Structures are given as C-alpha cells and as structure tokens.
Amino acid sequence: xxxxxxxxxxxxxKTGQSMTLQCAQDMNHEYMSWYRQDPGMGLRLIHYSVGxxxxxxGEVPNGYNVSRSTTEDFPLRLLSAAPSQTSVYFCASxxxxxxxxxxxxxxxxxxxxxx
Amino acid sequence: DAKTTQPPSMDCAExxxxxxxxxxxxxxxxxxxxxxxxxxxxxxxxIIHGLKNNETNEMASLIITEDRKSSTLILPHATxxxxxxxxxxxxxxxFSSGSARQLTFGSGTQLTVLP
Numbered sequence: 496x497x498x499x500x501x502x503x504x505x506x507x508x509k510t511g512q513s514m515t516l517q518c519a520q521d522m523n524h525e526y527m528s529w530y531r532q533d534p535g536m537g538l539r540l541i542h543y544s545v546g547x548x549x550x551x552x553g554e555v556p557n558g559y560n561v562s563r564s565t566t567e568d569f570p571l572r573l574l575s576a577a578p579s580q581t582s583v584y585f586c587a588s589x590x591x592x593x594x595x596x597x598x599x600x601x602x603x604x605x606x607x608x609x610x
Numbered sequence: 611d612a613k614t615t616q617p618p619s620m621d622c623a624e625x626x627x628x629x630x631x632x633x634x635x636x637x638x639x640x641x642x643x644x645x646x647x648x649x650x651x652x653x654x655x656x657i658i659h660g661l662k663n664n665e666t667n668e669m670a671s672l673i674i675t676e677d678r679k680s681s682t683l684i685l686p687h688a689t690x691x692x693x694x695x696x697x698x699x700x701x702x703x704x705f706s707s708g709s710a711r712q713l714t715f716g717s718g719t720q721l722t723v724l725p
Contacts, residue, residue: 499653528713537697538654538715554714585653596642596661596703601653 496521501586501602508576508609516571516605518586524600525591527569531555531582532604538585544569545591576609583607614698619720622692628685630719632698635679641702643674645683647694648718654697657683688723695720 502517520527528543540553544563558580560572569588573580584605589597615633622628634643644659658665658672660681665672671684685692697718 530715535717537717540713543713583651587654596644596659597701598644598656598659599646599654600656603653604651 498522499586499588499600499602501584501605503605504603505606506608508573508607510576510578510609512576513572513574514576516573516584516586516607518569518571518602519567520569520586520588520600521567522588522590522600523566524588525566526597527563527586527588528553528599529559529561529569529571530585530587531580532585533582541571541584573607576607578609581607581609614700614716616696616698616716616719618717619722621722621724622685622688624690624723624725625687628683628688628692628721628723630683630685630696630698630721631680632683633680634698634700637678637700638702641700643672643678643681644699644701645670645672646697646699646715647692647721648697649691649694654715657696688721690723690725693721693723 499520525546529541530538532538539555541559542561544550547563547566550561550563586602587599589599642659642661645657646654648654658670660672674681695718697715
C-alpha cells in the first residue's frame with residue numbers, strides 16, 4: 496500500500512491563480528480530510544468527507560472547495576489564490592470511526608507559496 | 611469537542627523516559643484520546659490512542675486518568691529520533707458531522723531529546 500499520496504510536493508502560485516491539490520489513498524478509507532499548517536502552528540481542518548459524495552466544512556473552509564466522487568480521491572481546489580493561503584497542506588484518511596478507534600493516516604504534504 | 615492543553619516544550623535526556631502530559635478536562639464519554647507526532651516538515655505520524663484504559667504498543671504507552679480529564683504519553687527510552695512536536699487530540703465515536711468540524715490539532719509539545 497502506498498498509503499496517502501499528495502501531489503504536488505511544492506507549488507508556487509501568483510495571486511488570483513487557481514489550482515487543485517491532489518490527494519489519493521489506497522486503503523479503502525471512508526473518511527478523508529484536508530488540513531493546513533502555518534509556521535509554528537498546529538493543524539487546522541479545512542474540509543472533510545465521510546464517504547463518496549459527502550463533504551463538509553471544517554474550521555477554516557473559506558477560499559477552498561472539495562469534492563469526493565470516488566472513495567480513493569479527495570482533491571482540494573483553490574479558486575483564486577491569496578497570499579494568506581501560503582501554507583503546508585496535509586491530507587489525511589481513516590476508516591469510519593468504530594468501537595476500536597480510527598487513527599488518521601497523513602500524507603507528506605504540499606508546500607504552497609502564493610506571491 | 612473537548613479541547614486539549616499541552617505544554618509548549620519539554621526536554622528529555624537520551625535513554626530516559628519522556629512523559630508528555632495532556633489536559634482534556636471537557637472530554638465526553640464517547641471521545642478517544644489520540645497522540646500523533648510530527649517530525650520537522652513531515653506529515654503527522656500516529657502513535658497511540660485509548661478510551662479509558664491504559665494502552666501500550668511498540669512505540670509508546672498511554673496513561674489515561676480515571677476521570678479521563680488528562681493523559682500522559684510515555685516514550686520509555688527516548689532517542690534523538692524522537693525529537694518532534696507531539697500532538698494530543700480527542701476524537702469522538704461515532705464521528706458526527708458537528709464534531710468533525712472542529713478537529714484541530716492545537717500547537718502540541720515540542721519534545722527535544724538531548725544527547
């Protein structure tokens with residue numbers, strides 16, 4: 496299993512450009528989520544999905560869109576990039592929480608700079 | 611969701627036990643305690659989780675107080691490779707939409723293992 500794969504690893508955008516951060520998992524996990532991490536800070540939840548066709552907002556959803564057409568993929572779209580979106584983005588997945596718990600599995604991140 | 615409080619930093623001598631505390635005084639009965647760590651610039655790594663009983667795996671032990679308002683992660687023989695930011699979070703089961711929205715990681719504890 497490759498686990499959670501994020502692409503690209505690095506990206507530089509100009510203000511106003513759009514792009515999609517890709518996230519794929521091969522563990523048949525139902526739950527997937529996107530976090531952003533700013534320097535010296537913890538992770539904040541952007542959007543999440545509890546299954547194909549179902550998405551919801553996290554703590555900091557503004558400026559981002561998501562969709563979940565398959566179990567495996569959960570892309571994050573920046574519609575009009577702003578310098579405030581400069582951050583490291585992590586995708587995570589887990590099985591649907593059950594009686595024995597459901598640890599999150601994280602990708603290695605996408606480092607985005609908006610100039 | 612229960613919020614967690616952790617000390618911002620701790621030091622530990624190599625080969626000694628590292629004891630990382632976490633307060634989660636508003637934890638609900640259906641919330642698990644999870645510990646993750648993040649080594650510089652990598653994605654967070656799952657360590658251990660528990661509900662109310664103490665847990666041990668190949669990486670660490672988790673001690674949860676009887677009232678479940680606090681927990682301690684124990685790395686029994688810390689090595690230099692254990693230097694990382696350690697995050698304590700609580701995650702409810704079952705995983706409802708309302709509870710998922712605030713799944714943040716906070717600032718964590720920077721553990722530095724000293725030679």
